[in-house]
Amino acid sequence: MRSNGRQADDRRPMNLTVNINKYAEGSVYIEVGDTKVMCTATVEEKVPMFMKGQGKGWVTAEYSMLPRATQTRNQRESARGKLSGRTMEIQRLIGRSLRSVVDLQALGERSVTIDCDVLQADGGTRTTSITGAFVAMALAMHKIAQKHALPKFPITDFLASVSVGIVGEDTLLDLNYEEDSKAKVDMNVVMTGRGQFVEVQGTGEENPFSRSELDGLLAIAEKGIREMIEQQREALGPIALQISSRQPGSAV
């Protein structure tokens, strides 16, 4: 039995509170257990230099932790004058994942930047950021679609993410910090509403893992993500229909 009485394949409680920022085109406050992330989506009517003139849009993400999101205070990256490798790796992952379910052509030459700021961290900050960022992005896309009367909604599928791992002998869903620090194998999975993989990142730094362990991890990740997408659908309300209506064959 895990802390909080969870079974091996139970997620922590997840809450999504939408539109919590007065200025952002889309915003969500997401809590997964004690991990708390504020996600805001900003729309700009321009694209980065390398995308100019292609008639396509761009989606990117930034990630940061407040200094006291963690047990001991972290020095601000602004004070250190540079982003850590970990931060860069995470924000590249979030942006790449989001773009996998965006039709950049349908978006048109504009960009959406999703900021994921971790207010409190208790494991799974990158996966929680992706799950929240998707909702903030969907809200912003809805505003764009309405304002510019886009013929096609630019989001092609749902997207959520969860961490899984092997702790001792157990294959666990949605690790908190304490479990994560004891895990022999740690895997982050990003999946779509149709049940396809977008990212699979498994690491066995201290204990390489077998093919059958990998299979077990993927199975519970899929279960967790399927549940999370249901919650995203509820949080988005009618906006969710614009996404699912375009995917008749979706597994979700």
Place this chain on the structure above:
Amino acid sequence: MRSNGRQADDRRPMNLTVNINKYAEGSVYIEVGDTKVMCTATVEEKVPMFMKGQGKGWVTAEYSMLPRATQTRNQRESARGKLSGRTMEIQRLIGRSLRSVVDLQALGERSVTIDCDVLQADGGTRTTSITGAFVAMALAMHKIAQKHALPKFPITDFLASVSVGIVGEDTLLDLNYEEDSKAKVDMNVVMTGRGQFVEVQGTGEENPFSRSELDGLLAIAEKGIREMIEQQREALGPIALQISSRQPGSAV
């Protein structure tokens, strides 16, 4: 009449929610109108190099805005690789102000770092940060005092801050962003519970101001701060007694 139906010397509604962070020794979520700041206080059993070996403690502060705290998105200072002059000026002000009501000798050779992270900005972010930071610091000092059985509580007085300004012909208390951007004169005042000034920073970049205008600004600032300190006292509950009981002659 001001937006929200305020009189010239009315403050915006202020809310203080204490202990909102699982890890920090002190934490407060402060809302002043639509300005929202998370303040966390971190205790460390060491002092900066330049303070070592003096048997005294140190209090410092850091300030930052989330990228979408404002109407248009701001680039992160971590991405730009350096702090702006504005950020440095503000965090120096917060730290200096807090230290004015701390008995560093009584604190002993340990440090308290207060992080003020602006989640949403609508004018007065630096003054709101100071008012919130004081409460977060008081909570942390209480933990230190208990844990180490300090003979003397290290906080000597209350501390709060407000902005005042002249907009058109009117001398206004607690400017929101819209008022602030039209103000001819802008002043930030930091005061103690005893009604003494800690910082007075008045600027008339576009319109120099007269002595009588200055007097009017200081008068309403004092009124606003007096009210704010009452709210701090309530938020701190019994901890407040450790502060006020030591100041028999206090005006508050």
Place this chain on the structure above:
Amino acid sequence: MRSNGRQADDRRPMNLTVNINKYAEGSVYIEVGDTKVMCTATVEEKVPMFMKGQGKGWVTAEYSMLPRATQTRNQRESARGKLSGRTMEIQRLIGRSLRSVVDLQALGERSVTIDCDVLQADGGTRTTSITGAFVAMALAMHKIAQKHALPKFPITDFLASVSVGIVGEDTLLDLNYEEDSKAKVDMNVVMTGRGQFVEVQGTGEENPFSRSELDGLLAIAEKGIREMIEQQREALGPIALQISSRQPGSAV
């Protein structure tokens, strides 16, 4: 009695030597006691990006200390790779103060940058920089006005600055380094020739101060600045007339 036999409201001797740089459009070497600052004003026929196309000019300032301006050598900010918070705060103050007496419309779409380089520091380097920078700026504005036959001289008033403070029981004018380091309250005041305030920055980090102490500080600051502006007027000679002739009601 203060060191050098000064009374509480005596300034240190001030010297202004104009046109000490072969290339700059305006330049002044200012000495206030042992504080020595070189101020140069540079004119460029362009404005920063954020001011473009408004038909208005811009005035900005930079401030720096030579490494051995002080008792112990300071590391260069160029070697450290970034400006300190103190430097940024000071150069923002100088620029803001100067702009308060400039008619940016009359200046036209060009910019004036004033560099204040402290060759030797003995207290009051920021106030001395402002007083000197005004003169360097006026010389440069004269060149602009002549060269481009401006219909209106772009400077609307004189500007000078002084520090005041409370040391022990005494309210002192123009603190040197030794006095400054013992001061309980430290205040920098920037005023115009008409006797209006542009900046009032009072700090009582170790000792909060009362309203009557504030009043005493402002009174001697006004006296000091009035005297300094007389010296600026002399140093500028006929150029001064272009400033004062436009201010018939000036108190100076």
Place this chain on the structure above:
Amino acid sequence: MRSNGRQADDRRPMNLTVNINKYAEGSVYIEVGDTKVMCTATVEEKVPMFMKGQGKGWVTAEYSMLPRATQTRNQRESARGKLSGRTMEIQRLIGRSLRSVVDLQALGERSVTIDCDVLQADGGTRTTSITGAFVAMALAMHKIAQKHALPKFPITDFLASVSVGIVGEDTLLDLNYEEDSKAKVDMNVVMTGRGQFVEVQGTGEENPFSRSELDGLLAIAEKGIREMIEQQREALGPIALQISSRQPGSAV
């Protein structure tokens, strides 16, 4: 049929030239097709701050590309003043992978730094770096083991890496640059001599992928890595025995 007449599950020719650097404790020049990487291993008799006093060693890696390793010249990261997110992500991956087959306790309080410098890039630079880095590390570990008469050889297994991907309908092994830029799905796999996974990083930015596609990718990756480890074994000669002799049940 692929360029160079390769079948879908054919690797490119791989060459390993050992001891190509006069100073490094271990060094390898690895060529995989037109991808060419120089790997050097440096031994130091100290560990990073965060590892001190634990009686354990540390292994870390750095990765860089020469400016003209690529078709168009890349600006040096030293000239830009910071590492890109891509570089940091790759060097974290290399270090983590290497540590998975090192017994840090057996290594003792010393560190091995492996530098992977890409002289020419034609796809798969990170996987090639890992495969080469392992050999450089093994050579250095041999020197350490001899010099300090370590009771146990600190390497616990072989380690190699390959990229796989889906291009059009085909699941391909060891993509070159041209294939990589057309791939819908791109996966890097790091495996041990025993056939366990150390890292599985699959990305379908433009096309999410199904579970059966994932299975196909893992299968050919395993084939490729098995072959590569045979080549590492040959390159290491007698030193390889110290690794394999300790793994009687190894699949390789």
Place this chain on the structure above:
Amino acid sequence: MRSNGRQADDRRPMNLTVNINKYAEGSVYIEVGDTKVMCTATVEEKVPMFMKGQGKGWVTAEYSMLPRATQTRNQRESARGKLSGRTMEIQRLIGRSLRSVVDLQALGERSVTIDCDVLQADGGTRTTSITGAFVAMALAMHKIAQKHALPKFPITDFLASVSVGIVGEDTLLDLNYEEDSKAKVDMNVVMTGRGQFVEVQGTGEENPFSRSELDGLLAIAEKGIREMIEQQREALGPIALQISSRQPGSAV
């Protein structure tokens, strides 16, 4: 007798291997004893901002050492976030030297960047870089001349460089690291095929040197460079004719 049995005025063996990079317009791998440098020349159809619109080209160079080029590992300049003074000094020297034998007018508005990356260092890395960079540049110029049918070949003369020094009583040609570290006087000389000086940089940090010592150093440097230019000529084959045919009075 020197190590390797060299006489005082003997160079170390030098090898030039051309076209070792698949992408660069010109490339050379140069070995001088155990000093090994990879030089690549990149052509771009644009010039830096400060050269625009003059109808002239530009040639510049960058220099770097791999971390383990030296006996003990050097921290990467990309990790430190800035170039050392030594690196900047060397790359300025290389660029300046190359430009002395280029007809920028004949080159037209395009630029050639030569990257010199030291794979292994054993003294004389800057002089070896210049000698190799010339050959890489000549190969790239040949491509430009052919592709754009330039009426005039843009290289006006050969160029090579060598270090000389005084060790003990001896005036030595082409110092290796061991000799360099014992040298009282160290001089780098860059000369053209016509026997003219382009750079003479002599330093006697620990022992100032006399005029006659200077004369002796210049004499052996000239001998060494003359020999090196013969080898460059051979390495360039028919391309060399385009250079020498334009210099009927050349001493070489």
Place this chain on the structure above:
Amino acid sequence: MRSNGRQADDRRPMNLTVNINKYAEGSVYIEVGDTKVMCTATVEEKVPMFMKGQGKGWVTAEYSMLPRATQTRNQRESARGKLSGRTMEIQRLIGRSLRSVVDLQALGERSVTIDCDVLQADGGTRTTSITGAFVAMALAMHKIAQKHALPKFPITDFLASVSVGIVGEDTLLDLNYEEDSKAKVDMNVVMTGRGQFVEVQGTGEENPFSRSELDGLLAIAEKGIREMIEQQREALGPIALQISSRQPGSAV
């Protein structure tokens, strides 16, 4: 005839004003024509890390230009966040030159840092800095020698520097900015009182130069430096005796 009526081998007027800084252990204001440099020497009772425990001292230098030292304003290196290659090259040159006439053993484990700040530039700023830095260093060494009763004065010879060049057909001494920008060959020479070379740096970027041209340049450089050292001797007064008395065979 040159501007100012100078002959080819005439220097510009040089003035040395000593002890112009209240805090520095040694200080000089040096003017060579319109080139004006402030040199201060700082003594610290410690040496850099790499020199510790050797019983020897260290001498180093820093160089900077004020933004308006030049015809058009230069951006501050502190604002750009890094030193230019030119600055680093110059300060390395100054430090190296000064150390050539210092007995680091006699100095003992302390360091002298010479700051050369160019207030106005009209050619020859690096050579003027060296000439002035020597005098500032000598003044500081005198203080050290007295305070610590050093048995041996740590300066072993005089040191000065001048620039020479070829403009048109003429070999000129001490180029001003206008001459320097037209020079085909530019050479900086640093020599000792005994007439030995410390640095010879000749560059013919646009026009390689012959051996006889080099000889001509060295001859007038020697003349100029000899004269400058006479002026240094006068400026130092009795302190000069401590230097010359130890060099009976000196040519000066």
